[in-house]
Amino acid sequence: YTASTETHDHLEMGxxxxxxKHEHLKNLLDELKLDYFKQFQEGESTLVFNSMSPPHHFQADTSAPPSYRIANGSEALIKSLAKPFNDKIQLNQLVKETTDCGDHIEITTHNSVxxxxxxxxxxPPRLxxxxxxxxxxxxxxxxSAMQTTPTWMEQAIKFVLTFKKPFWREAGKSGMLISQIAPVVEVYDHINYSNDQFALMGFVNPKLKEYSTRERKEQVITYLCRYLGEGVSDYLEYKEKDWSLDPFTAVQASGENMQPNYGNSIFAKPYMNDKLFFxxxxxxxxxxxxxxxxxxxxxxxxxxxxxNMDS
Ligand SMILES: Cc1cc2nc3c(=O)[nH]c(=O)nc-3n(C[C@H](O)[C@H](O)[C@H](O)COP(=O)(O)OP(=O)(O)OC[C@H]3O[C@@H](n4cnc5c(N)ncnc54)[C@H](O)[C@@H]3O)c2cc1C
Structure with missing residues (x-):
């Protein structure tokens, strides 16, 4: 989801x-006239192998196909898709049961049918x-296919740090840090589309899952001060999201973090006599x-x- 703080909007927590190459998404963004922009990666980036040897500095490969961000955050896509149906969409309905009633399906939520x-x-299927x-x-x-299909990234702990100034860009750094040691595994520049709200965004090492938010925050700040500069300690806000605790995304702490094989053909079939689609x-x-x-x-x-309707 896309979060806001008192000073910053469009912070991507998911x-x-x-x-x-994501052509259906790109075409949809174009159709909805939603802007997007390149992930900033100019300047010196840092790779940390271990705490004993000095970090390796590198420039991102500018010939590689860039990654893009949606101008007003990924929620802009959801808002735009929902807009024509806002009067029909029922929010806050927790689905509990799905019943095949022959000529129709009944969906029972916590307070409606x-x-x-x-x-x-x-x-998500496993959920x-x-x-x-x-x-x-x-x-x-x-x-069984549903039970063994993990929700992608459900184990991720994502954080953002907001700033008054983009101190890393001013120092010729991209803000990108890739690390193989705790407590941070990846960090990126997360400045907004209009270039006036400054932030870094990254992933906390899942090994810090058992720590409190305060402990994680302290470790993240100390670590980033060491590798990105003391400017990190002038952050305005630290915000994090442990997706494994989100009851509408994650089911169990299974430890899978890699990208599993998705697209089991069993999901391509309809169920409940061609009325239910996953x-x-x-x-x-x-x-x-x-x-x-x-x-x-x-x-x-x-x-x-x-x-089917037309035939
Ligand atoms: C930390 C993180 C980072 C990611 N980064 C990227 C990225 O950079 N690029 C990318 O392309 N993808 C990324 N993803 C994946 C991306 O979020 C998913 O591909 C996308 O959200 C999938 O959309 P969906 O509609 O299939 O499912 P979801 O977005 O998961 O939507 C499922 C919906 O079902 C609702 N729901 C769940 N249970 C119930 C219930 N019982 N009753 C009613 N509603 C329910 C949920 O609230 C949710 O709104 C990331 C995911 C995470 C967690």
Missing amino acids: ATWFGF FKANNVLFTI AAARILFNPELDNEIK IGTETSSVFGGYMEGAVYSGKQTAAKIIA
């Missing part, structure tokens, strides 16, 4: 980057398997895990449903 001809489930009751029960094959990025055969996968699976399934 999805942040895309590339032009909804009826639908078609249901597109975008809830849906753990939290939602399907009547009748789904068959073992799809249940979509969302983890079901996507194209860039599963990424925003691109979510857009792709949504478009594919919408096209299938529209084709």
